[in-house]
Amino acid sequence: MSRVKVFDRDGLSQTQRDRDLWFKVDETLLNEEKRILFLKRKEAIDLYVNNEKSLKEIFSCTGIDRRNLIRLYNRCISFDENGLPWGYRALIPGKNIKKYELDPLSKKSNESRKTGEFNLLLDKYPQIRDEIDDLFFGRKKKLTEPVMKPKYIHKKFVDRCKEAGISRSSYPFNTDTLGYRALCRYLENLRDIHFGKAASRFGHDAEQKAKNSGIGQQNYPQNITPYQKVEFDGHRIDGIFVIKVKTLEGDDAVLTLDRLWLLSFTDRATRNVIGRPHICLNKEYNASDVMIAAKKAIIPFKKKNLTIDGLSYQPTGGYPSEQFPEIEWAVWDVIYFDNAKSHLAQMVRERLSNLIGCTTCIGAVDRPMRRSFIERFHNTFTSSSIQRMANTTGSHPKDPRRKDPEKMAIRYEITFEHLEEIVDVVISNYNGTPHGALFYNSPLEALEQRLKKGMKPRLLNESKRTEFLFTQVEQPRTIRGSISSGKRPYIEYMGVEYRNELLVKSAHLIGTKVNVHINVDDLRTIRVFLPDGSEFGELVAAGKWSLTPHTLQIRKAINLLKKNKLIHFTQWDDPIFVYHEYLIAKETEKKKGSGNRIAKVQQVIRQAEEESNSPNQNKLLAQEHKNLAELDKARELQEKIQAQKTSTSTKRYKTITY
Structure with a gap:
């Protein structure tokens, strides 16, 4: 084969032709003997490709004859397992660039050595190869052991060889370990080739990192601007x-x-x-x-x-x-x-x-x-x-x-x-x-x-620097009420009525659909907007619901307990403290999570005392608390009058005994 035919062979890619794209070799890492031979081979290839000298002149300079030169050049343009040309790496003395394959018909085969027998067996029986791969990666649906050790995979391998009808005088039965060492080498190679799949054998975290990191170019633009x-x-x-x-x-x-x-x-x-x-x-x-x-x-x-x-x-x-x-x-x-x-x-x-x-x-x-x-x-x-x-x-x-x-x-x-x-x-x-x-x-x-x-x-x-806005949700609501029954206008949310002084005087709004802004972290007040988008004001929860701050989650829990008749409170009781006492009582039964719920109630109460609310909300709540205090005094006075009447009646109708 002439030199021109090799260099101008059809089908060669740019990476094969261009030596600048070939991987280099650090010859200083080679010993003296290998370094001298490598440099002679490299010089011969460069002269051959540059077309500077004839084959005889190349032989006289480097000692590499025509046949050996063509062989070395073909090694350089052959591809490795990653699909890249071997390049100058193929010139390293003793470098094996081709995977070993056993040729049973070769006269050079040594009966005492079993090198290549394992791969030859898998090529002949592909169902055994598939069985090994499935066991290693845990892909079998009925597999009860997802991470099988090599020694157990080997047992399955031997069983499949018996089922395939392999004679006792053939590989792997003619070896001392029944092919165990060859199987281990095969599994190690399988692990290295399929890195992401093999990482699943070492837990979910390893599999997660192997599949989702370290792949491709990771040169993301660096962020240096704070809060961006x-x-x-x-x-x-x-x-x-x-x-x-x-x-x-x-x-x-x-x-x-x-x-x-x-x-x-x-x-x-x-x-x-x-x-x-x-x-x-x-x-x-x-x-x-x-x-x-x-x-x-x-x-x-x-x-x-x-x-x-x-x-x-x-x-x-x-x-x-x-x-x-x-x-x-x-x-x-x-x-x-x-x-x-x-x-x-x-x-x-x-x-x-x-x-x-x-x-x-x-x-x-x-x-x-x-x-x-x-x-x-x-x-x-x-x-x-x-x-x-x-x-x-x-x-x-x-x-x-x-x-x-x-x-x-x-x-x-x-x-x-x-x-x-x-x-x-x-x-x-x-x-x-x-x-x-x-x-x-x-x-x-x-x-x-x-x-x-x-x-x-x-x-x-x-304009947005209010804590109310962070936990705010919007919901449509209808203003309820009835003049015929004397029920003043109100808005109901989560089982509680909300009013303010303006709403109770606005009977014309009964039946109007409005948009309500709700702070789910504090349900004592809500904010109402009319259909045209104008704000109507803040409404306060009726009764004792306006006393203690509480979240939507706490309101739902109280309503559920009340519906199931597990707790009961009147208009004179603070629902949050009733709920708190209920949780403490249930803790004696060691209900799971009750401690967290108690801490949640305490945390909400404590944080509300530390954090400031909007001035308008404070004014509304203060007025509502004042009204509740006056009602409490009126109730106590009524109870005292009733107690006096009962005492007087008892004395009047006291039975005289002789």
Whole structure:
């Protein structure tokens, strides 16, 4: 074969022809003998392709004859297992570029060696190959052992060989291990080729990372502007905590809580945790909890009065809105979270779009690595705080750090209030701790530098800076009432009537359909808008429902218990305290989750006392409380008069005995 015919062969791709695209070889890693031979081969190939010398001249210069030269060139343009030309790699002395295949008809075959017999057997019996692959990847539908060890796969392999009618004198029965070592090598090769599938043998986390990360080009544009992109997620707190309550008998009691949720926002650019995280007491956090967490992330931060001895905020730490007053009420442009149902709720998407004005980026199902910053923060937070406490549940049931967490929580009285303080301080200090990804600047230092460069985030419009709007939902309602029966106009929501002084004088609005804005985090008041869009004002819940703040979830629970006749209250009773007493009484029966519900009621009451409401709402509630106080006095006076009448009647008709 002439040199021109080889070089100009039809069908050669550009990667085969162009030596600049060939993989190079670092000849310094070869020993002296192999390096000299490799350089001679490389020189011969270069001279051959450049058409600088004849074949005889190439032989005189390099010692490579025509036949060997053509063989080496064909090796260079052949493809490896990845579909790329071998190039100069094929010139390395002793380099095997072709997979070994046994030729049973060859005269050079050695009967004492069984190299290649296993692959030859699988080629002859493809059903055995399929059986091995299915067992290794756990693909058989009736397979009771999803992760089968090689020794058990080998047993199945031997059984299938017997079923195929392979004689006792043939492979694998003519070997000492019945082909076990060859099978192990085959499984290892199968594992390396099918990395994603094989990772499932090592658990869901390994499979998840293998299939969803490290694939393709990961050079995403780097985000450096603060608050441009944030991540949100919920994390189960790995610890058991308690609450202290007063029983109906007046005794103190300590109740354990089910595991809680930590909901937080993280800034991608600076790694700061934005605002105070929300600790959710529900079994699963819902849309209201998401928006409460968003509210805490946006409103200016205020430090807690710490009650734990020795616990303190680090001077270098803090929260962004606390350290930099110019970014109080800062909001983000894009939010990343997963496909949890609470994230997809209409309330969440509507509030994020209309109130905050951000774009929602829903991540793929079961791919936490797409929100790596919030996931990494949660791991850091847990390992540096909760998992170091005596009441930790550990990262798994067999974690050595897990030592009867419920007993430890009760013994040391590690309360929910303690958890709130710990979370506040740990995350505040985290924001002031040097971060490797920020070249050992702390998140707050990185934020300070970006702000000095003019990278200031967008601020929430002043007209929207009310806490009511974050947990607001809108529903149509009809104004009810009847002049014939003397029922003044009212609006009913969740079994409770709402009125104000203006509505009770507006009988002409009876039957009118209005739009009601409801704060699901505090149902004491609602806001009404007429059909033309004009605001009618705030209405107050009737009776004792206006006394104690309560959420939509608590209202639903009370209504359900009342419907089932498990609790009863009159117009003189506060439903929230009746519900609280009911939960404490049921705790003696050890109902699962009752401790969390009690803590939820206490948390709502405590937070409402700490947080300020709108001036108009305060005025309406104060007036309603005044009316209720006057009614209570009138009721007490009526009861006193009735008691006096009863006492007088008893004396008048007292029986005289002799």
